[in-house]
Amino acid sequence: MASRSWRSVRGRTTLGATVVVAVALLIGAFSFYGVLSASIHGSTERAAEQRLEELTERAGGPGGKGIDALEDEILQIIGADGSVRAASEDAREKLGSTPLPVDDDPQTTTVDGETVLVVSEDIERDQTLVLAVSMEDDAQTLATVATLLAIALPLLLLLVAVTTWSVVSRALRPVELIREEVDGITAERLHQRVPVPETADEVAALATTMNGMLDRLDAAATAQRRFVSDASHELRSPLATIRQHAELAQAHPDVTSIGELAEVVSEEGLRLQGIVESLLLLARLDEGASTHDEAVDLDDIALGEVRRLRATGIDVDGSGIHAARVHGDPRLLGQLVRNLADNAVRHSRGRVAIGVTPSEGYVFVTIEDDGTGVPAEERERIFERFVRLDEARSRDAGGSGLGLAIARGIAASGHGTLTVDDSRWGGARFVLTLPLGA
Known part of the structure; x- marks a missing residue:
C-alpha cells in the first residue's frame, strides 16, 4: 500500500x-x-x-x-x-x-x-x-518553423517527463527509506534510527529531525520505564512490611500484639498514601492541569514554615524574609516550600535559613542548611523522581525521593525555576525563582 x-x-x-x-x-x-x-x-x-x-x-x-x-x-x-x-x-x-x-x-x-x-x-x-x-x-x-515546433515540442515534453520522473524518484527514494524504517519502529525498538542521506538537503534535515524525535521518545520511554520500576519498588516496600508483620502476627500471636501490628499498618499505610498522593500530583503537573490562581504572599508561607520548624526544636533563621506576592496556587506553593524546608532539615546539622527577596520583577526564595551539600555533578539528578543521594538511602531519613521532583514541577507550573548551589555554611542552598505578582 x-x-x-x-x-x-x-x-x-x-x-x-x-x-x-x-x-x-x-x-x-x-x-x-x-x-x-x-x-x-x-x-x-x-x-x-x-x-x-x-x-x-x-x-x-x-x-x-x-x-x-x-x-x-x-x-x-x-x-x-x-x-x-x-x-x-x-x-x-x-x-x-x-x-x-x-x-x-x-x-x-x-x-x-x-x-x-x-x-x-x-x-x-x-x-x-x-x-x-x-x-x-x-x-x-x-x-518549416511550424513543422519543427510540432516535432520538437513532443520530444521536449517527453524529455521533461522522463527527467521529472527520474528526479522525483531520486528525491522520494530517501523519504521512502525513512518511511519504511519508521514503520518498523515500535515501543520495543525505539533505539533504531532512520538513515540520514549525505545530500545536506531538506530530506537530510527531515531524517535528522526524525532521529531527534526518536531520541526524545526513547528518552521519555526509558524515563517512564524507570519511573514505573521505581514506583513499583517504593510501593512494594511498605506493602511487604505490612505483610511480614501480618504473617508474623498470624504465625506467632503470642509474640506480636494487635497494637504493634496496628501501629505498623498505620505507619506504612500513611507512607503508601503519601507516595500515591505524590504520584498523582506529579501526574497532574506533567499534564499541565490548571491550578487555582490567586495572589499569594510568599512571606506568609515562609514565616509559617519558620514557626513550624522552630516548634520542632530546629534552629531556623528567618531574618531574610521580606514581603513578596506572586500569583499561583497557595496550596501547591505551600507544599513546594514545605518540601524544601523538610529536605533542608533532613540534611542539616542543626541550622536552617529561609529567605524571601523580591528583586527586578522576580522573587527569590532561598532555603539553605549546614549539611554536607550536593556535589556539582548531582545537582540536576536530585530533581529526578525517586532519586536519593547515598547519605539519604534510608527511607526513614531520605523520604520517597519525590519531594524535590514535586517541588521543581510546581515551580515550573508557576513559570519559575528551582536550582541548588552551596549555602553560606557549605551545605545546600535551594533557590526558587518566581515572577512577582501585582
Missing part, C-alpha cells in the same frame, strides 16, 4: 510537471510563431515598398517606359479609370488585362494560385504603379 502510494505521488508529480511545462511550451510556441510571422510579413512589406520606390522612377515616363521589359516581377501601371496602361511580362502572362487591387495600405491577394503582397504608389498623370511580391517564401519559412 505504501509503495503504491509512493508511485502514485511520483506519477502525479510527473504528470503535473509535464502539464505545466506543456502549457508553458504551447504558449511560448504560439507566441514565437506569431512574432516570427509578423516579423517576416513586415520584412516582406518593407522590401516591397523599397522596390516599389525604385521602380517608380523608371515608370515615370510616357507609357511607363521600361516596365514592359521587366521580368520576374508582377508590375502594372493603372490609370485613373482602372485600366491597365502598362505591365511587366509576368503581369501580362498571369493577369492579362486584369488590374491588381489598388489601396493605400498593402494587401494580400492570389495571382495564378500564388499568394502575393500588393503595394501601390501614385505616379504622374493620375496613374498608379502597383507591385505584387510573392509570399511563397514566407509561407514556406513559417511552415
Whole structure:
C-alpha cells in the first residue's frame, strides 16, 4: 500500500510537471510563431515598398517606359479609370488585362494560385504603379518553423517527463527509506534510527529531525520505564512490611500484639498514601492541569514554615524574609516550600535559613542548611523522581525521593525555576525563582 502510494505521488508529480511545462511550451510556441510571422510579413512589406520606390522612377515616363521589359516581377501601371496602361511580362502572362487591387495600405491577394503582397504608389498623370511580391517564401519559412515546433515540442515534453520522473524518484527514494524504517519502529525498538542521506538537503534535515524525535521518545520511554520500576519498588516496600508483620502476627500471636501490628499498618499505610498522593500530583503537573490562581504572599508561607520548624526544636533563621506576592496556587506553593524546608532539615546539622527577596520583577526564595551539600555533578539528578543521594538511602531519613521532583514541577507550573548551589555554611542552598505578582 505504501509503495503504491509512493508511485502514485511520483506519477502525479510527473504528470503535473509535464502539464505545466506543456502549457508553458504551447504558449511560448504560439507566441514565437506569431512574432516570427509578423516579423517576416513586415520584412516582406518593407522590401516591397523599397522596390516599389525604385521602380517608380523608371515608370515615370510616357507609357511607363521600361516596365514592359521587366521580368520576374508582377508590375502594372493603372490609370485613373482602372485600366491597365502598362505591365511587366509576368503581369501580362498571369493577369492579362486584369488590374491588381489598388489601396493605400498593402494587401494580400492570389495571382495564378500564388499568394502575393500588393503595394501601390501614385505616379504622374493620375496613374498608379502597383507591385505584387510573392509570399511563397514566407509561407514556406513559417511552415518549416511550424513543422519543427510540432516535432520538437513532443520530444521536449517527453524529455521533461522522463527527467521529472527520474528526479522525483531520486528525491522520494530517501523519504521512502525513512518511511519504511519508521514503520518498523515500535515501543520495543525505539533505539533504531532512520538513515540520514549525505545530500545536506531538506530530506537530510527531515531524517535528522526524525532521529531527534526518536531520541526524545526513547528518552521519555526509558524515563517512564524507570519511573514505573521505581514506583513499583517504593510501593512494594511498605506493602511487604505490612505483610511480614501480618504473617508474623498470624504465625506467632503470642509474640506480636494487635497494637504493634496496628501501629505498623498505620505507619506504612500513611507512607503508601503519601507516595500515591505524590504520584498523582506529579501526574497532574506533567499534564499541565490548571491550578487555582490567586495572589499569594510568599512571606506568609515562609514565616509559617519558620514557626513550624522552630516548634520542632530546629534552629531556623528567618531574618531574610521580606514581603513578596506572586500569583499561583497557595496550596501547591505551600507544599513546594514545605518540601524544601523538610529536605533542608533532613540534611542539616542543626541550622536552617529561609529567605524571601523580591528583586527586578522576580522573587527569590532561598532555603539553605549546614549539611554536607550536593556535589556539582548531582545537582540536576536530585530533581529526578525517586532519586536519593547515598547519605539519604534510608527511607526513614531520605523520604520517597519525590519531594524535590514535586517541588521543581510546581515551580515550573508557576513559570519559575528551582536550582541548588552551596549555602553560606557549605551545605545546600535551594533557590526558587518566581515572577512577582501585582
